[in-house]
Amino acid sequence: MRILGLIVFLLDLYAIWNVITSSTSTAKKVIWTLAILILPVLGLIVWFFMGPRGRGARI
Structure with a gap:
């Protein structure tokens, strides 16, 4: 679990x-x-798809 937490943190x-x-x-x-x-976690997922650089537009 600590490794998962570290991955989310990074x-x-x-x-x-x-x-x-x-x-x-x-x-x-x-x-x-x-x-x-x-x-x-949720913020990271939403940012990945809808973040300021428009990642969601490329999909």
Whole structure:
């Protein structure tokens, strides 16, 4: 279980880094960062498909 927690933590850090370095507005960056921090697994999944870089549009 500790390895799974570490993997989620590292993926959350990656997602937050991508949000912060994206070209979206500051308000959206704050919302995405809070969503990822408050709901680590669900926030990560939603960010992956609908994040500020438009990952969902490529699918």
